[in-house]
Amino acid sequence: MSKNPPIPPIRVLTGNQALALGALRAGVQVATGYPGTPSTGALTSLLRMDLPGRHVEWSTNEKVAFEIAAGAAWAGQRALCTMKMSGLNVAADAIYSIAYSGVNGGLVIYVADDSGVSAGMCEQDSRLYAAMFDLPMLEPASVAETYKLVQVAFDLSEQTGSPVFVRLVTAIADAHAPVEVEEPAPPEQRKVILERDIAKYTKAGSVICINQHRDLIARLERAGQIIREMGLNELQLAPSAGMETRPTDKGGLGIVASGVAAAYLEEGFEILEKTPASTLRVVATHPFPAEEVRALLNHCDTILVLEELEPHLEKSIYVQAQRLGFEGRIIGKLDGTFSRSGEYGVEQVVRGVGEALGVKETRFFEKNQVSDVAEQLAAARPITVCAGCPHRGTFMALNQALKNLKLKRDEVMVTGDIGCTILGMNPPFHTVWTEVAMGASVSLAQGYVHSGIETPVIATIGDSTFFHGGIPGLVNAVQHQTPLTLIVMDNGWTSMTGMQVNPGTDEAFQQPGSHRVDLARLIPALGVEQFFLIDPFDLESSTETIQQCLTLPGVKVVLARQECAIQAQRRGLAAGKVQVIPEKCTLCKRCVIVTGCPAISLGEGTILIDPALCYGCGLCAQVCKLDAIEWEAVK
Amino acid sequence: MKYDIYLVGVGGQGVLTIGDLITGAAARQEIPVSFYPTRGMAQRGGAVKARLRLGREGGGPNIPERGADLVIAMERSEALKAVRFIKPGGDFLLFGHVWAPTAVMLGKADYPTLAQVRKQVQEAGGRMHYLAPENLPLYEGAPVAANIYVLGAALGHTPLGEMLDPSQVANLVQTRWKRGAERNRFAFQAGLDAFARN
Numbered sequence: 001m002s003k004n005p006p007i008p009p010i011r012v013l014t015g016n017q018a019l020a021l022g023a024l025r026a027g028v029q030v031a032t033g034y035p036g037t038p039s040t041g042a043l044t045s046l047l048r049m050d051l052p053g054r055h056v057e058w059s060t061n062e063k064v065a066f067e068i069a070a071g072a073a074w075a076g077q078r079a080l081c082t083m084k085m086s087g088l089n090v091a092a093d094a095i096y097s098i099a100y101s102g103v104n105g106g107l108v109i110y111v112a113d114d115s116g117v118s119a120g121m122c123e124q125d126s127r128l129y130a131a132m133f134d135l136p137m138l139e140p141a142s143v144a145e146t147y148k149l150v151q152v153a154f155d156l157s158e159q160t161g162s163p164v165f166v167r168l169v170t171a172i173a174d175a176h177a178p179v180e181v182e183e184p185a186p187p188e189q190r191k192v193i194l195e196r197d198i199a200k201y202t203k204a205g206s207v208i209c210i211n212q213h214r215d216l217i218a219r220l221e222r223a224g225q226i227i228r229e230m231g232l233n234e235l236q237l238a239p240s241a242g243m244e245t246r247p248t249d250k251g252g253l254g255i256v257a258s259g260v261a262a263a264y265l266e267e268g269f270e271i272l273e274k275t276p277a278s279t280l281r282v283v284a285t286h287p288f289p290a291e292e293v294r295a296l297l298n299h300c301d302t303i304l305v306l307e308e309l310e311p312h313l314e315k316s317i318y319v320q321a322q323r324l325g326f327e328g329r330i331i332g333k334l335d336g337t338f339s340r341s342g343e344y345g346v347e348q349v350v351r352g353v354g355e356a357l358g359v360k361e362t363r364f365f366e367k368n369q370v371s372d373v374a375e376q377l378a379a380a381r382p383i384t385v386c387a388g389c390p391h392r393g394t395f396m397a398l399n400q401a402l403k404n405l406k407l408k409r410d411e412v413m414v415t416g417d418i419g420c421t422i423l424g425m426n427p428p429f430h431t432v433w434t435e436v437a438m439g440a441s442v443s444l445a446q447g448y449v450h451s452g453i454e455t456p457v458i459a460t461i462g463d464s465t466f467f468h469g470g471i472p473g474l475v476n477a478v479q480h481q482t483p484l485t486l487i488v489m490d491n492g493w494t495s496m497t498g499m500q501v502n503p504g505t506d507e508a509f510q511q512p513g514s515h516r517v518d519l520a521r522l523i524p525a526l527g528v529e530q531f532f533l534i535d536p537f538d539l540e541s542s543t544e545t546i547q548q549c550l551t552l553p554g555v556k557v558v559l560a561r562q563e564c565a566i567q568a569q570r571r572g573l574a575a576g577k578v579q580v581i582p583e584k585c586t587l588c589k590r591c592v593i594v595t596g597c598p599a600i601s602l603g604e605g606t607i608l609i610d611p612a613l614c615y616g617c618g619l620c621a622q623v624c625k626l627d628a629i630e631w632e633a634v635k
Numbered sequence: 636m637k638y639d640i641y642l643v644g645v646g647g648q649g650v651l652t653i654g655d656l657i658t659g660a661a662a663r664q665e666i667p668v669s670f671y672p673t674r675g676m677a678q679r680g681g682a683v684k685a686r687l688r689l690g691r692e693g694g695g696p697n698i699p700e701r702g703a704d705l706v707i708a709m710e711r712s713e714a715l716k717a718v719r720f721i722k723p724g725g726d727f728l729l730f731g732h733v734w735a736p737t738a739v740m741l742g743k744a745d746y747p748t749l750a751q752v753r754k755q756v757q758e759a760g761g762r763m764h765y766l767a768p769e770n771l772p773l774y775e776g777a778p779v780a781a782n783i784y785v786l787g788a789a790l791g792h793t794p795l796g797e798m799l800d801p802s803q804v805a806n807l808v809q810t811r812w813k814r815g816a817e818r819n820r821f822a823f824q825a826g827l828d829a830f831a832r833n
Contacts, residue, residue: 012662012668170673171671171695171697174673175670176655176669176670176672177696260695263695263696266694267691343697346697347699368700370755371700371718371719374716374755377751377752378713379712380738381736382738383680384737386680427737427738428737593741598680601740602740
């Protein structure tokens with residue numbers, strides 16, 4: 001019996017779930033990915049289902065994930081690979097080469113961009129990658145369209161032999177909307193393709209590479225033809241001169257809108273109380289829909305381009321305009337109307353149409369000064385690690401070790417990395433200085449060392465990030481014997497993205513048959529001779545170990561190990577039991593200042609600890625100088 | 636009818652559950668709905684916002700500035716971040732819970748007064764409906780879930796109650812959690828009646 005309940009025909013889904021169910025409907029056989037907001041939900045929803053005969057996994061990083069999916073597609077199966085935009089940078093090397101080779105089974109790469117930056121990392125426009133790789137890219141404008149387009153993407157991939165991108169932005173990936181869902185296709189027992197063809201599967205020789213490049217260009221052209229025949233990019237030419245009567249014969253406004261920006265057209269027309277203009281809704285952003293754009297340029301005298309982030313379509317529209325001798329205006333980013341940063345909404349439709357027609361709709365042009373004042377009055381809410389988070393103990397120990405060595409915090413470089421461990425940058429710790437790319441903490445630190453810095457250099461990283469991209473940096477430090485202290489904070493989970501498993505997660509929580517890769521064995525095996533295991537809930541001993549490392553030569557690695565408290569609490573576990581003795585508490589606030597623990601608040605004459613939040617880590621008890629907090633172990 | 640709702644609060648208050656329940660109720664009544672939450676980075680204690688759009692077929696998920704018919708704010712300071720979105724004449728429902736950031740707790744940063752929040756909402760043209768956290772009803776001696784209470788208040792005292800059938804929503808609230816169904820029914824009903832009692 002399958003644990004999956006029958007799927008009701010209309011369900012409220014997120015864009016991520018719609019993508020996952022669309023892939024299932026398309027008969028996906030292998031699905032891989034690495035967690036990253038806002039893309040995580042797609043693979044999470046597949047992993048929650050019981051899918052016999054299919055393989056779904058969180059892989060070590062996006063490059064590994066993509067290569068697994070590509071291997072399956074070469075073997076003739078349908079495969080999906082999911083990642084956030086930063087992950088695409090990691091996978092790019094492999095994607096470029098596999099784009100040249102092409103695929104047999106359908107291969108869909110789902111990438112989620114974060115226009116408006118709701119999570120963190122660069123406001124990257126992955127459409128530019130599609131152009132660079134010469135790969136088709138589909139960009140749904142809604143949750144419901146996502147479900148359909150991912151199926152189109154698999155078909156297109158097999159029709160052309162090309163990997164195909166589906167790109168969502170946060171406003172679709174994380175949005176919930178009703179979707180009409182069909183039954184997923186049963187896993188297809190496709191025959192495995194074992195094709196020995198070095199001209200296709202290797203890059204060994206210039207003739208091979210040149211031929212592959214030609215094939216790649218031809219595949220993209222074929223994709224363009226199919227997309228045109230399907231009418232994916234919907235062109236609607238307004239019968240008359242468009243929205244307004246113009247002095248010229250041809251004329252009117254033509255709007256090119258792509259992805260989520262197209263979803264706001266109707267609302268904009270309603271606000272403006274105008275008849276809709278000629279429109280081109282671009283769903284397939286790559287290859288560029290040149291034919292449809294030329295038809296629009298021939299029909300209209302003003303073009304408005306609505307696309308988030310880079311003026312990607314807009315630049316190609318200028319090229320077509322030049323070729324056709326178009327003399328009208330093109331309104332977008334290149335003329336300064338819109339910004340290359342932030343999400344689009346109905347504001348951009350109204351402002352753009354207003355600009356085109358010389359109509360100014362006050363509501364959208366007036367500066368919203370009242371709201372600026374209101375937002376300035378709001379209290380800043382810097383986030384910190386959760387109550388019971390083991391990283392708290394590591395940051396406290398690190399800060400204390402520096403203090404004991406009479407080192408000032410702004411004289412000691414502590415590089416940071418991606419994930420929950422970056423919260424060490426915030427109050428009350430102010431420990432970590434940098435966060436750029438997965439694993440970069442380890443290598444950046446070496447650059448500081450070679451710059452002649454006199455104070456010790458420290459790198460900090462979480463377990464999943466270390467597996468993902470930190471290991472090569474550590475191998476490099478060992479090879480060159482670069483003096484630094486690396487602190488790997490191992491909480492057993494990929495936590496920031498919502499608790500995914502990683503290679504170091506306890507086997508009990510992994511898929512059946514998985515094997516845990518133990519960092520306590522892996523790190524010494526890399527040639528690290530000075531390796532220390534600490535319990536971040538034991539402040540004194542952790543401080544002592546880190547302090548010792550800062551005075552030793554060579555490569556030192558500290559593995560701070562305690563499970564993520566959120567996950568442990570979900571299983572009903574506690575690290576201990578903490579009790580406040582109100583008679584002893586003088587409200588000196590030392591516990592709040594040093595730990596910043598969200599479970600502690602100030603009460604009448606004493607601090608209070610929220611029992612629902614407290615995990616019993618006991619760090620507050622260890623910093624209290626008045627013995628006003630008692631801690632006991634839980635058996 | 637098209638109806639846009641902007642929700643704000645702090646992670647852990649159940650803000651997104653309000654959005655989820657409204658979305659579920661709308662979908663059951665076959666009203667087009669879009670729900671777009673933003674959690675930020677934190678598990679708990681970070682700012683949370685969400686946009687709910689009802690009655691709009693195929694529209695985009697973001698609500699424009701001055702576009703929300705209803706703001707539901709679960710925390711006093713976070714309410715200020717929703718002022719930008721209230722439509723002049725729209726309803727601004729504030730549950731005035733204070734979740735003080737550490738710097739405020741330590742006396743190192745300011746926290747807005749209720750009067751300041753009221754003034755900002757008023758200047759933006761919003762109609763303030765205030766629910767005092769000290770009036771959060773008790774059920775068998777313990778305070779009920781504030782988010783369910785606030786959801787009830789939104790249905791009882793704004794046009795949202797005309798769009799969505801309150802008894803349907805009550806039903807959804809009761810079936811959502813097996814444990815505490817009666818407690819949540821009580822919280823929801825207390826919310827529906829909240830302003831009638833004032």
